[in-house]
Amino acid sequence: MAHAHTVKRHKGLMDWLTTVDHKKIAILYLVAGALFFGIGGIEALLIRVQLAKPMNDFVTAQQFNELITMHGTTMIFLGVMPIIFALMNAVIPLQIGARDVAFPFLNSLGFWTFLFGGLLLNLSWFIGGAPDAGWTSYTPLSSTEYSLTHGVDFYTIGLQIAGLGTLIGGINFLATIITMRAPGMSYMRMPMFTWTSFVTSAMILFAFPAVTVGLVLLTFDRILGANFFNVSAGGNPVLWQHIFWIFGHPEVYILILPAFGMISEVVSTFSRKRLFGYSSMVFATILIAFLGFMVWAHHMFTTGLGPVANALFSIATMLIAVPTGIKIFNWLFTMWGGQIRFTTPNLFAVGFIPTFVMGGVTGVMLASAPADYQYHDTYFVVAHFHYVIVGGLVLGLFAGLHYWWPKMFGRMLSEKLGKLEFWTFIIGFHMTFFVQHFLGLIGMQRRVFTYLPNQGFDLMNLISTIGAFLMGVGVIVFLINIGITAAKPRNASNDPWEDGRTLEWTIPSPPPEYNFKQIPLVRGLDAFWKEKMAGNKEMTPAEPVGSIHMPSPTILPFIMSVGLFIAGLGFMFTSDDFGNSFMNFIFSNYIVTGIGLAITFGSMLVRSLYDDHGWHIEPSELNEKGVKA
Amino acid sequence: MMKPGKAFKRLVPLFLGISLLLSACGREDLSALRPQGPVAEGQFGLIKLAISIMIGVMVVVFGIAAYVLIRFRRKPGQNEVPKQVEGSFKLEVLWTAIPLVLVLILAVPTVQKVFAFGEDYSKDKNAVKVNVTSHLFWWEFSYPDYGVTTAQDLIIPTGKKIALQLRTADVLHSFWVPSLAGKTDTNTDGTVNKAWLEASKEGVYLGKCAELCGPSHAFMEFKVKAVSEDSFKKWIEAMKAPAVLPEDPAVAEVFKSQCLTCHAVGDQGGPAAPNLTGIGSRESVASILLNEGASGKPGDRKPVKDNLVEWLEDPQAVKPGNKMPAPKDLGLTDDQIEAIAQYLADYKLSY
Numbered sequence: 013m014a015h016a017h018t019v020k021r022h023k024g025l026m027d028w029l030t031t032v033d034h035k036k037i038a039i040l041y042l043v044a045g046a047l048f049f050g051i052g053g054i055e056a057l058l059i060r061v062q063l064a065k066p067m068n069d070f071v072t073a074q075q076f077n078e079l080i081t082m083h084g085t086t087m088i089f090l091g092v093m094p095i096i097f098a099l100m101n102a103v104i105p106l107q108i109g110a111r112d113v114a115f116p117f118l119n120s121l122g123f124w125t126f127l128f129g130g131l132l133l134n135l136s137w138f139i140g141g142a143p144d145a146g147w148t149s150y151t152p153l154s155s156t157e158y159s160l161t162h163g164v165d166f167y168t169i170g171l172q173i174a175g176l177g178t179l180i181g182g183i184n185f186l187a188t189i190i191t192m193r194a195p196g197m198s199y200m201r202m203p204m205f206t207w208t209s210f211v212t213s214a215m216i217l218f219a220f221p222a223v224t225v226g227l228v229l230l231t232f233d234r235i236l237g238a239n240f241f242n243v244s245a246g247g248n249p250v251l252w253q254h255i256f257w258i259f260g261h262p263e264v265y266i267l268i269l270p271a272f273g274m275i276s277e278v279v280s281t282f283s284r285k286r287l288f289g290y291s292s293m294v295f296a297t298i299l300i301a302f303l304g305f306m307v308w309a310h311h312m313f314t315t316g317l318g319p320v321a322n323a324l325f326s327i328a329t330m331l332i333a334v335p336t337g338i339k340i341f342n343w344l345f346t347m348w349g350g351q352i353r354f355t356t357p358n359l360f361a362v363g364f365i366p367t368f369v370m371g372g373v374t375g376v377m378l379a380s381a382p383a384d385y386q387y388h389d390t391y392f393v394v395a396h397f398h399y400v401i402v403g404g405l406v407l408g409l410f411a412g413l414h415y416w417w418p419k420m421f422g423r424m425l426s427e428k429l430g431k432l433e434f435w436t437f438i439i440g441f442h443m444t445f446f447v448q449h450f451l452g453l454i455g456m457q458r459r460v461f462t463y464l465p466n467q468g469f470d471l472m473n474l475i476s477t478i479g480a481f482l483m484g485v486g487v488i489v490f491l492i493n494i495g496i497t498a499a500k501p502r503n504a505s506n507d508p509w510e511d512g513r514t515l516e517w518t519i520p521s522p523p524p525e526y527n528f529k530q531i532p533l534v535r536g537l538d539a540f541w542k543e544k545m546a547g548n549k550e551m552t553p554a555e556p557v558g559s560i561h562m563p564s565p566t567i568l569p570f571i572m573s574v575g576l577f578i579a580g581l582g583f584m585f586t587s588d589d590f591g592n593s594f595m596n597f598i599f600s601n602y603i604v605t606g607i608g609l610a611i612t613f614g615s616m617l618v619r620s621l622y623d624d625h626g627w628h629i630e631p632s633e634l635n636e637k638g639v640k641a
Numbered sequence: 642m643m644k645p646g647k648a649f650k651r652l653v654p655l656f657l658g659i660s661l662l663l664s665a666c667g668r669e670d671l672s673a674l675r676p677q678g679p680v681a682e683g684q685f686g687l688i689k690l691a692i693s694i695m696i697g698v699m700v701v702v703f704g705i706a707a708y709v710l711i712r713f714r715r716k717p718g719q720n721e722v723p724k725q726v727e728g729s730f731k732l733e734v735l736w737t738a739i740p741l742v743l744v745l746i747l748a749v750p751t752v753q754k755v756f757a758f759g760e761d762y763s764k765d766k767n768a769v770k771v772n773v774t775s776h777l778f779w780w781e782f783s784y785p786d787y788g789v790t791t792a793q794d795l796i797i798p799t800g801k802k803i804a805l806q807l808r809t810a811d812v813l814h815s816f817w818v819p820s821l822a823g824k825t826d827t828n829t830d831g832t833v834n835k836a837w838l839e840a841s842k843e844g845v846y847l848g849k850c851a852e853l854c855g856p857s858h859a860f861m862e863f864k865v866k867a868v869s870e871d872s873f874k875k876w877i878e879a880m881k882a883p884a885v886l887p888e889d890p891a892v893a894e895v896f897k898s899q900c901l902t903c904h905a906v907g908d909q910g911g912p913a914a915p916n917l918t919g920i921g922s923r924e925s926v927a928s929i930l931l932n933e934g935a936s937g938k939p940g941d942r943k944p945v946k947d948n949l950v951e952w953l954e955d956p957q958a959v960k961p962g963n964k965m966p967a968p969k970d971l972g973l974t975d976d977q978i979e980a981i982a983q984y985l986a987d988y989k990l991s992y
Contacts, residue, residue, distance in 0.1 A: 073856035073961040146853045152829065153812040153854060243829040249813065250832050283713070289728035314815060314824040314851075316834035319759035323752045330744040330751075337698075337740040338733065344705050345732065350723050351715035362710060369702050373695035380747060382754035383687040385823020386673040389815060389851040453674050453688075454667025455819040457851040460859035464929060466940045467847075468667055545722070 030565035032116035038102035045094030052086035064477040066465040076461035084147030106516035109194025114187035122180035124573035129174025136166035143167035151241035182216030196534035208273030223259035257308035265304035271408025282358035283350030296335035322381040329379035356430030360411035371399030392452025418504035429493040437486030443479025447472040513541035579608025680822035762804035775814035778861040792915030798873035815852035840867035856962030876992035919990035949982035
């Protein structure tokens with residue numbers, strides 16, 4: 013048996029730093045995402061406290077601009093993205109009957125670059141000031157002429173490194189879903205969450221290069237003195253808006269599509285029915301992704317693109333309502349004739365539907381360019397995108413997390429606390445954001461650090477602030493729920509919700525390191541449900557029991573990311589005066605940057621030169637159950 | 642199925658109800674829901690149409706959702722497996738076609754209005770041309786046909802099209818007068834925008850900057866004052882009159898050497914900072930210190946002179962990040978500030 017353990021097995025912290033197991037990386041993503049989500053949430057509460065009454069001076073104007081910039085940036089890039097990746101990592105390989113993702117090493121690299129990018133961005137709070145030009149970072153406000161601190165440098169370089177992680181993750185999931193589906197799982201038998209993750213990954217592949225380019229241009233403008241957005245040297249600030257939104261709009265769908273998938277799984281499971289109109293759901297998902305790339309200029313209706321462009325982008329945007337409507341009705345008709353159980357995940361899913369519809373209809377309203385001249389950059393828009401992102405995506409994430417929690421951790425979350433979470437969160441949510449529609453319509457523009465009294469804004473802002481704290485309570489109850497659950501025995505069964513339909517419910521909770529002892533044979537959509545209906549307790553295996561090839565753990569992705577972090581930090585401060593000749597020397601001569609890059613490229617060299625063939629788990633070990641997750 | 646005509650008739654009361662509800666919202670001089678000119682009216686019309694359609698959609702979806710959630714709860718002891726329905730082609734077509742029709746209903750007026758509001762009146766002889774230039778954190782309005790430049794209060798005649806040309810002197814801002822017209826960004830040179838608005842009746846309308854532009858973005862407000870054609874002409878004449886300088890030669894000297902390097906009054910001074918001609922009769926000082934006796938709208942109003950003193954004592958405390966050097970740093974004493982404030986407060990235009 014000794015030959016099976018040629019790989020070094022790490023314990024404790026080292027295990028987490030070196031793991032390439034998708035299930036553990038999922039947990040890392042979840043923990044890091046929760047950390048940043050918490051930071052973004054605290055920023056949100058500070059914003060709401062400042063706006064609770066007119067002419068408040070809880071924070072200064074400059075601090076407020078830093079808070080809104082970091083709230084938006086953190087929530088989008090560092091809060092919800094990694095939690096989506098956590099669920100994709102935890103679930104996709106299990107749903108398609110695979111033993112891991114296609115590139116376990118890259119999976120780890122994606123996580124660590126994301127984490128170090130996020131840490132770099134948040135480091136700005138401690139070194140000289142956070143970015144203050146809004147999460148959209150419009151030039152010239154974000155140029156060195158008007159944004160004097162290093163804040164925007166932390167934004168461009170931090171997001172660049174974090175974005176690299178997202179791109180790597182997207183490519184990995186594309187490859188995984190294309191190549192690693194179990195025998196019999198054709199594309200049209202893939203669970204809906206796999207489908208939406210697949211489409212989201214494809215969108216990442218096309219959208220993230222745009223922001224990468226944009227961030228490079230802005231970095232060059234700021235640090236190397238280039239002139240891409242400098243009007244006096246022939247640059248054009250409107251160019252930044254195009255680049256940003258060519259990425260930024262698809263990003264919204266990158267976020268929401270996985271939530272659609274989660275809702276589809278949850279609604280179908282707890283209605284005990286197959287997803288109504290599966291093929292039109294798939295079609296609608298692809299159509300949304302396609303249209304998502306065609307509508308970026310609706311963020312720029314007031315930029316002055318001219319009536320022809322505004323008219324075309326208006327109509328293109330309105331068309332997205334059609335596939336989105338298809339999805340809503342298909343969910344409703346999935347429940348129609350079913351036997352609905354109101355478990356916590358299903359409560360969140362059911363709460364999602366009306367809430368998301370409200371965000372969707374304001375989206376169509378915003379699509380009408382002439383009316384958007386009024387809505388644009390007001391609290392109406394703030395209300396709209398929070399309805400879509402919080403009321404849509406975050407409710408979807410809560411549904412997904414409660415649903416797959418037993419699969420990830422082997423423990424059922426408390427249903428009682430779960431219901432409390434749901435009600436406090438959703439009531440708080442509507443309190444916070446519903447009134448904001450009206451604030452916008454009656455003349456309150458967004459991103460204002462305060463407002464004069466007597467404009468009719470006071471009461472609605474106070475309601476909004478109270479609601480925000482109620483949402484905070486909901487999140488805290490969720491954390492308490494996690495804490496209490498973690499102390500309970502790990503006793504969740506394979507199929508804890510009893511009506512599981514897909515492959516992840518056929519294996520233990522949490523699954524063993526290798527997921528499937530034998531890769532299952534898929535005989536239809538909702539593979540497990542199909543077997544259940546045929547009277548089978550488990551899946552038919554597609555292969556005999558044999559030795560299982562496993563990837564080796566490695567510290568290299570961590571080191572590579574540390575290198576990028578050092579290089580990024582060094583690059584930002586190349587023209588600073590530290591009042592210390594040694595520091596000035598190593599920064600201004602790109603020595604720090606060089607060291608960072610040397611670490612990263614050195615690790616890549618090691619990775620290329622040293623062949624790691626992984627290791628095997630032998631059948632005898634599988635039977636004696638010697639291998640734990 | 643309901644006939645389209647009948648469905649439309651049923652929508653009419655809904656439409657009226659919503660109009661009523663929305664028109665009760667917000668201040669007359671600030672709310673997009675209480676339009677005071679043709680552009681804002683057109684936009685409000687679209688908003689009402691869109692909200693009506695969307696409420697219709699929500700009623701249908703919420704109705705189905707409520708029915709489903711009540712009717713199809715799992716009952717205790719219910720163990721038989723529900724029928725696994727694959728889908729329904731007819732239903733899919735139905736809920737693809739209906740939204741398409743709704744989108745079309747909204748798209749037609751959208752396209753009409755996009756072109757109507759995109760009309761260029763800068764060559765129109767009857768239109769009043771105004772060049773809007775945004776600065777951190779104030780607004781400059783110049784009337785090329787009259788050779789007049791003012792700041793913060795845009796004076797316009799009622800019932801005339803005002804052809805705006807908008808640009809920025811620094812970062813991007815956005816020009817927004819909710820009760821008269823939606824926003825237009827003020828871009829840098831090379832992408833200068835055109836827009837138009839019109840006020841149907843006399844009044845003072847609040848304007849705001851709607852694009853994040855720095856610390857005092859929140860305070861970058863302005864007013865649009867719509868007056869009769871006669872008053873407008875009188876105002877132009879008054880603006881063109883030679884500058885009135887402080888009577889006390891010592892104060893006049895300080896004012897000239899310290900203020901007029903950037904500011905202007907009448908034919909004297911520079912263009913870098915807001916024009917001060919007739920500042921005593923403006924609605925506000927520094928756009929957020931509201932003056933007493935102006936339009937009389939609600940707000941914490943103080944006499945012009947008090948506001949000027951407050952501003953001149955410490956401009957950064959009033960409007961963080963603004964570009965005006967503190968008069969005290971320039972060596973002005975409290976007495977000099979007082980005297981200049983008094984002079985400016987008395988500098989009124991009659992129109």
